[in-house]
Amino acid sequence: MPHYESPILVLIDVTPSGAAAPSTAQLIGAAAQLGTPVALVAAPADSAKDAVDSAVAAGAQLVLTTDVDDGPIAVPIVDAMQAAYRTVQPDAVLISNSIAGRDVAGRLAVREHLALSVDAVDVARDDEGIVAHHSVYGGAYLTHSAPTFGTPVITVRQGTIDTRAKSAPEARVEKLTVEPSGAAVAVGTVVEALQIASSRPELRGARVVVSGGRGLGSKENFSLVEDLADELNAAIGASRAAVDAGFIPFPHQVGQTGVSVSPQLYVAIGISGAIQHRAGMQTAKTIVAINKDPGSPIFDVADFGIVGDLFTVVPQVVDALRGRKK
Structure with a gap:
């Protein structure tokens, strides 16, 4: 893998249809504010191409891909994120503040002993490192968080960052080798999967x-x-x-x-x-x-x-x- 200056690792949320979630452009734009966007697409092999293309179009300089079976269990994606983290050695990790994103972010932070900042409304870099900005107490205050050492894992609230990166026509796409961790998972029974079709935008992340x-x-x-x-x-x-x-x-x-x-x-x-x-x-x-x-x-x-x-x-x-x- 080529060396990138100040790499920022971004997890791309992939929908059941194989498309990149609407949060993709925002996350890669946020990463571009901090350094070089590097994206991870962890999805079934037969449905990942659209998400990879979306990550490149959004400005990712490098897109790592790995095959992950479709399902509600987060552990395989965390395994992939851990492998990507150790490969890229990023300055920060950005993940959507979705239900699945918060799950993955928390697990990755525990595994790698990293600082976790959740529900950030913006990110920035100062002389000391990466800073996450938060709107708290019903929007009454803006606060800032940063780790005293190590790499921060930051979940970003959808719709809060307007910055967009330029598309990366010279972007590289590489396969990531992931060794299953064998970590214990909670296994449940899916009685029925419901998908609600609507012509309207999804509430979370809507403009x-x-x-x-x-x-x-x-x-x-x-x-x-x-x-x-x-x-x-x-x-x-x-x-x-x-x-x-x-x-x-x-x-x-x-x-x-x-x-x-x-x-x-x-x-x-x-x-x-x-x-x-x-x-x-x-x-x-x-x-x-x-x-x-x-x-x-x-x-x-x-x-x-x-x-x-x-x-x-x-x-x-x-x-x-x-x-x-x-």
Whole structure:
């Protein structure tokens, strides 16, 4: 393997269809801020090509590949990451802050006795090394973490880093040899695998999110959120109050006990803005709030606020967007 200056190892999340996850461009862009992006694609041999091509297009200078059977067990991917880490000797390891990513990051950090920083919203390099930046306590504070020695393993919140690396037409693709660790795994029985098909973007990592809250009043009225989301090609979110009321299923919940999002645009409809909700969306680049109560806390974090009846305002916004498409 050729020598790269300041290599940064990135784990590429691979979807069941073999495509690279939307987090790929962000992770490689973040790696480019720190050094030379080196990507690992650990996936079944017959479905890895698209992910490899995506990693190259996103700017990885070197893509390591290894065959990993498709399944819910993380140990084979951790084995691959450990082999890649020892081969590359990176300055930092970047992994998506997804459920699977956090699992792999924690296991790798334990195996190699490395510092672990989770849910970073940005990364940087200073005179002393790699620094991870975090938004904590519902976005009230920005904190920084860095290891006193060794390589940091950092999970990055999706949608928070705008930097993108240039594509790497001269990128190398190499096969990585991985020896199974034989580490114990928890084995369960998959009763049924459910895949929900949707034409809308996935909530975690979406560039635009439209969320609804208790102010919508009913499950039927939640269609207003869907109408606006369709016009903006947005993912759909919700406050905990809307989920608890049965307006929409839990996977759409944004907040401290749900999904954390950092889209370019976040539209909050009928959401009061309790701190638990703000904790999951306050790092959005632009926040638009629609609420009839001018004293709602959501206006404290909104870049643009509309004080009015959402049942009047939202249809007008939808009609205006549709009119612009004609």
